[in-house]
Amino acid sequence: MTQVAPAAGAGRRGPSPDKTARTRRAIVAAALDVFLERGFSDARMIDVATRAGVAKGTLYLYFRDKEALFEGVLREMMADLVGALSPQGPAPGEPLRAFLRRVALPAFRGLEESRRAGLIRLVVTEGGRFPDVAAAYRRVVVDPVTGAIRRLAQEAVARGELSSDALVRFPLLLAAPGLTATIWNGLYGAEEPLDTGAVVEAFLDWVLPEVPPSDGR
Amino acid sequence: MTQVAPAAGAGRRGPSPDKTARTRRAIVAAALDVFLERGFSDARMIDVATRAGVAKGTLYLYFRDKEALFEGVLREMMADLVGALSPQGPAPGEPLRAFLRRVALPAFRGLEESRRAGLIRLVVTEGGRFPDVAAAYRRVVVDPVTGAIRRLAQEAVARGELSSDALVRFPLLLAAPGLTATIWNGLYGAEEPLDTGAVVEAFLDWVLPEVPPSDGR
Amino acid sequence: MTQVAPAAGAGRRGPSPDKTARTRRAIVAAALDVFLERGFSDARMIDVATRAGVAKGTLYLYFRDKEALFEGVLREMMADLVGALSPQGPAPGEPLRAFLRRVALPAFRGLEESRRAGLIRLVVTEGGRFPDVAAAYRRVVVDPVTGAIRRLAQEAVARGELSSDALVRFPLLLAAPGLTATIWNGLYGAEEPLDTGAVVEAFLDWVLPEVPPSDGR
Amino acid sequence: MTQVAPAAGAGRRGPSPDKTARTRRAIVAAALDVFLERGFSDARMIDVATRAGVAKGTLYLYFRDKEALFEGVLREMMADLVGALSPQGPAPGEPLRAFLRRVALPAFRGLEESRRAGLIRLVVTEGGRFPDVAAAYRRVVVDPVTGAIRRLAQEAVARGELSSDALVRFPLLLAAPGLTATIWNGLYGAEEPLDTGAVVEAFLDWVLPEVPPSDGR
DNA sequence: CATGAATGAGCTTTCATTCAT
DNA sequence: TATGAATGAAAGCTCATTCAT
Numbered sequence: 001m002t003q004v005a006p007a008a009g010a011g012r013r014g015p016s017p018d019k020t021a022r023t024r025r026a027i028v029a030a031a032l033d034v035f036l037e038r039g040f041s042d043a044r045m046i047d048v049a050t051r052a053g054v055a056k057g058t059l060y061l062y063f064r065d066k067e068a069l070f071e072g073v074l075r076e077m078m079a080d081l082v083g084a085l086s087p088q089g090p091a092p093g094e095p096l097r098a099f100l101r102r103v104a105l106p107a108f109r110g111l112e113e114s115r116r117a118g119l120i121r122l123v124v125t126e127g128g129r130f131p132d133v134a135a136a137y138r139r140v141v142v143d144p145v146t147g148a149i150r151r152l153a154q155e156a157v158a159r160g161e162l163s164s165d166a167l168v169r170f171p172l173l174l175a176a177p178g179l180t181a182t183i184w185n186g187l188y189g190a191e192e193p194l195d196t197g198a199v200v201e202a203f204l205d206w207v208l209p210e211v212p213p214s215d216g217r
Numbered sequence: 218m219t220q221v222a223p224a225a226g227a228g229r230r231g232p233s234p235d236k237t238a239r240t241r242r243a244i245v246a247a248a249l250d251v252f253l254e255r256g257f258s259d260a261r262m263i264d265v266a267t268r269a270g271v272a273k274g275t276l277y278l279y280f281r282d283k284e285a286l287f288e289g290v291l292r293e294m295m296a297d298l299v300g301a302l303s304p305q306g307p308a309p310g311e312p313l314r315a316f317l318r319r320v321a322l323p324a325f326r327g328l329e330e331s332r333r334a335g336l337i338r339l340v341v342t343e344g345g346r347f348p349d350v351a352a353a354y355r356r357v358v359v360d361p362v363t364g365a366i367r368r369l370a371q372e373a374v375a376r377g378e379l380s381s382d383a384l385v386r387f388p389l390l391l392a393a394p395g396l397t398a399t400i401w402n403g404l405y406g407a408e409e410p411l412d413t414g415a416v417v418e419a420f421l422d423w424v425l426p427e428v429p430p431s432d433g434r
Numbered sequence: 435m436t437q438v439a440p441a442a443g444a445g446r447r448g449p450s451p452d453k454t455a456r457t458r459r460a461i462v463a464a465a466l467d468v469f470l471e472r473g474f475s476d477a478r479m480i481d482v483a484t485r486a487g488v489a490k491g492t493l494y495l496y497f498r499d500k501e502a503l504f505e506g507v508l509r510e511m512m513a514d515l516v517g518a519l520s521p522q523g524p525a526p527g528e529p530l531r532a533f534l535r536r537v538a539l540p541a542f543r544g545l546e547e548s549r550r551a552g553l554i555r556l557v558v559t560e561g562g563r564f565p566d567v568a569a570a571y572r573r574v575v576v577d578p579v580t581g582a583i584r585r586l587a588q589e590a591v592a593r594g595e596l597s598s599d600a601l602v603r604f605p606l607l608l609a610a611p612g613l614t615a616t617i618w619n620g621l622y623g624a625e626e627p628l629d630t631g632a633v634v635e636a637f638l639d640w641v642l643p644e645v646p647p648s649d650g651r
Numbered sequence: 652m653t654q655v656a657p658a659a660g661a662g663r664r665g666p667s668p669d670k671t672a673r674t675r676r677a678i679v680a681a682a683l684d685v686f687l688e689r690g691f692s693d694a695r696m697i698d699v700a701t702r703a704g705v706a707k708g709t710l711y712l713y714f715r716d717k718e719a720l721f722e723g724v725l726r727e728m729m730a731d732l733v734g735a736l737s738p739q740g741p742a743p744g745e746p747l748r749a750f751l752r753r754v755a756l757p758a759f760r761g762l763e764e765s766r767r768a769g770l771i772r773l774v775v776t777e778g779g780r781f782p783d784v785a786a787a788y789r790r791v792v793v794d795p796v797t798g799a800i801r802r803l804a805q806e807a808v809a810r811g812e813l814s815s816d817a818l819v820r821f822p823l824l825l826a827a828p829g830l831t832a833t834i835w836n837g838l839y840g841a842e843e844p845l846d847t848g849a850v851v852e853a854f855l856d857w858v859l860p861e862v863p864p865s866d867g868r
Numbered sequence: 869c870a871t872g873a874a875t876g877a878g879c880t881t882t883c884a885t886t887c888a889t
Numbered sequence: 890t891a892t893g894a895a896t897g898a899a900a901g902c903t904c905a906t907t908c909a910t
Contacts, residue, residue, distance in 0.1 A: 621778045
């Protein structure tokens with residue numbers, strides 16, 4: 001009667017215990033591929049199914065329709081992002097530049113290798129026609145990140161590290177280089193890929209002052 | 218403007234004089250609207266035709282197919298852009314910051330009001346699946362602009378106005394804030410529009426040093 | 435400028451003038467066949483199209499969807515019925531029995547040969563799940579007919595021709611034999627067809643009194 | 652009713668004693684509901700299963716396919732009917748009118764409350780496409796009833812109670828009012844229900860002569 | 869040049885049926 | 890016996906494209 005760990009062959013009528021989880025993951029992964037390659041409208045359910053190794057109908061056991069599949073894929077990817085955006089703060093006394101090099105740079109570096117760059121491009125290209133998707137992305141990614149940037153910038157201004165309040169007013173300025181490089185790679189990455197990490201690093205080094213040897217002298 | 222009688226002696230009956238040019242312009246304008254609203258795949262030829270005030274079949278007298286219409290529209294818009302990107306250089310002795318405020322800022326300011334913001338978003342969203350479009354945009358817009366930025370940056374570095382070579386290595390850093398704001402407006406502009414000009418201005422003021430009163434002595 | 439009768443080859447751009455009317459009729463006729471044979475759910479649009487000699491898509495130029503086609507077919511058939519139910523009243527002094535033999539009998543006689551029997555069966559079998567269809571049939575056919583019957587019955591009662599008010603209370607009693615025979619033919623007509631006219635005639639002769647030689651003596 | 656322990660000595664483990672009979676009844680009852688609500692084609696097996704409280708696959712342990720389930724349901728209902736159509740004859744000397752009021756009227760009165768009205772409508776609406784169903788209904792219901800009516804009518808004619816042979820030639824005339832009212836209720840019963848018993852009663856009173864006080868002398 | 873009825877490939881979605889557990 | 894995840898044939902509907910007028 002007690003829920004025993006799936007003893008082989010014991011109770012559990014019907015299909016296997018966690019096979020469905022595997023199937024779902026396969027569908028989501030396949031769908032991400034297809035949506036990235038063709039965009040929402042041009043993606044064909046049959047291609048998703050084939051790539052996931054399931055039949056067409058199976059998709060509809062997991063997602064009500066194509067739109068739900070699309071949003072499901074994005075939501076799944078965003079969940080990953082949330083982990084990557086762990087709420088680390090700067091170490092005490094750590095200057096902004098050092099902190100961003102330590103925290104933001106690695107996030108941008110892995111962007112293309114992980115599928116996150118693709119996710120961003122997907123949101124950018126399809127978000128206009130999927131308000132729900134855009135809103136979810138904003139809630140999960142944009143607002144937390146810009147909020148954190150604004151807070152950091154305010155502190156840096158207060159400490160005199162930043163002479164301009166530009167970042168306080170427009171936190172997305174800090175994300176702009178990485179986003180722009182990501183979009184470049186979507187358009188021209190095949191023939192002339194851009195190293196997003198290098199772009200962001202050059203940007204940080206350019207616009208954030210090297211902290212003067214902290215002693216006042 | 219007045220309906221001119223068929224030029225005597227020409228004997229041409231139906232084929233009007235420049236009516237076709239007007240029709241073509243109407244189609245292109247209508248198509249731009251529709252593509253901006255729905256993207257390439259979701260745009261319907263019948264909508265383009267209706268908005269242009271012609272019949273479906275007429276579209277095919279001007280463009281071989283939907284794809285040709287799409288590329289034709291973008292090419293037309295880019296031709297307009299070429300004019301807007303007049304090859305102005307800085308006045309002799311004009312610092313980078315002053316020059317960019319004078320030249321770049323107005324270009325970004327009118328972005329949303331003109332159709333250029335829409336064009337940019339269209340290239341960003343559809344360029345991945347229309348290599349020709351992306352390549353044309355690069356040839357017409359991206360390369361000239363980044364080339365100019367790089368030259369300006371090199372001179373500024375040489376003059377000691379810029380201490381970093383970031384802009385020389387990645388000229389798109391200068392375009393990133395405007396592009397990012399434009400994308401924001403595509404996603405969230407309806408509920409929270411962003412003033413692209415203000416973003417770019419804040420960026421320029423932040424990252425470009427106020428030239429020290431170059432000591433006129 | 436004035437709308438000239440379609441002079442051959444004159445103005446009139448595009449397809450022919452009344453070809454569309456022919457196409458529409460072909461579709462409606464084909465659809466009636468298919469709906470009669472298979473019912474609404476089992477009828478396939480491709481079958482309707484094929485039988486009408488057009489392509490699938492053509493159906494949707496004339497009817498928004500399958501349901502609209504179904505209702506269109508019924509409405510078209512009902513229009514015929516309205517003609518058959520011309521509002522004839524009894525001749526002055528004509529007894530009910532004579533009047534009904536003169537007017538109602540022929541209507542029932544041609545039921546099976548015309549497509550009206552099929553229409554009735556269609557309404558009976560599909561009306562439950564198409565409230566609009568049932569309501570339209572009621573408005574166009576049922577209510578006018580029962581209204582007329584009720585009026586006739588009231589007069590007959592007043593004249594002493596009918597001793598019962600059954601027909602006044604339930605006019606459908608007069609239609610019941612014809613309807614029942616029609617349903618029989620839908621179920622068993624293939625192996626044992628029933629002559630609806632004969633059934634109705636036997637019924638009228640049974641239940642309506644032969645008028646006594648009109649002089650009071 | 653009580654869950655009997657597997658009969659000692661039988662040794663049968665899983666296969667329960669009469670549980671299968673209960674399951675079968677549940678399936679049939681659920682299927683009747685669903686078929687009545689949606690008709691054969693639009694009925695979904697999953698709905699039948701859910702309503703019966705079993706899994707989809709279980710249905711197929713009891714019925715080969717949807718069609719078999721449909722026919723099984725109707726056959727089951729007809730078996731019930733056979734009981735309700737007890738072969739009662741008129742009491743000696745009982746006039747036709749009195750007999751029909753005593754026997755037929757109650758049968759029609761309970762029609763809508765029992766599921767029999769639904770069964771009739773199901774046969775009427777689906778019988779055309781299920782010849783087996785129509786034939787079974789005819790064998791079980793129609794032929795016995797019309798046979799009885801014909802016999803009764805013949806005797807009534809012989810006794811001089813009926814002056815017309817209409818009922819002898821077309822016994823379904825007697826069933827027509829009840830059938831017509833039942834169909835009415837299928838189409839318009841929601842907004843304007845018709846009392847089938849009242850209709851039949853009015854009909855009987857109208858068309859069957861009150862027997863003259865047979866002169867007891 | 870212009871029209872718009874007609875076409876049919878192509879796509880999404882449903883659901884009866886199967887079968888490993 | 891019972892389950893329900895998986896299957897895939899089928900059907901409705903759309904829309905780019907054609908072509909007779």
